[in-house]
Amino acid sequence: MTRKLTIYFICGAGLGSSLACQMTAEDVLNRLELDENLEHEAISSTPGLRTDIIVSAENFGCKLIPETTFKRRYNE
Numbered sequence: 757m758t759r760k761l762t763i764y765f766i767c768g769a770g771l772g773s774s775l776a777c778q779m780t781a782e783d784v785l786n787r788l789e790l791d792e793n794l795e796h797e798a799i800s801s802t803p804g805l806r807t808d809i810i811v812s813a814e815n816f817g818c819k820l821i822p823e824t825t826f827k828r829r830y831n832e
Contacts, residue, residue, distance in 0.1 A: 760791060760792050760793050761792045761793065761808045761809060762792070762793040762795070762806065762807045762808050762809070763781070763792055763793065763794050763795070763807065763808065763809040763810075763811060764795050764796065764797055764802075764805055764807045764809070764810050764811070765777045765778040765781070765794070765795070765796040765797075765811045765812070766796070766797055766798070766799050766802060766810055766811065766812040767796070767798070767799065767812065767813065768798065768799060769798050770796055770797045770798030770799075770801065771796075771798075773813060774796035774797065774798075774812075775796045777796075777811060778794050778795070778796045781794055781811070782794055795807075799812070
């Protein structure tokens with residue numbers, strides 16, 4: 757049996773855009789018949805998360821990943 761991915765959606769407070777993105781992703785994954793673990797959180801909670809994927813708005817990228825790494829990968 758394949759392990760489910762854990763995907764976190766991150767925003768400033770963990771209640772607005774992250775929840776909206778999570779609900780959209782749930783709709784897409786349901787249509788594709790994929791069952792993954794989806795959660796939403798505030799950016800301040802990210803250091804302690806055990807996750808496979810983090811989804812956030814571009815403006816949070818530098819807070820999640822060191823800025824030089826983020827800019828280099830984003831521009832590739």
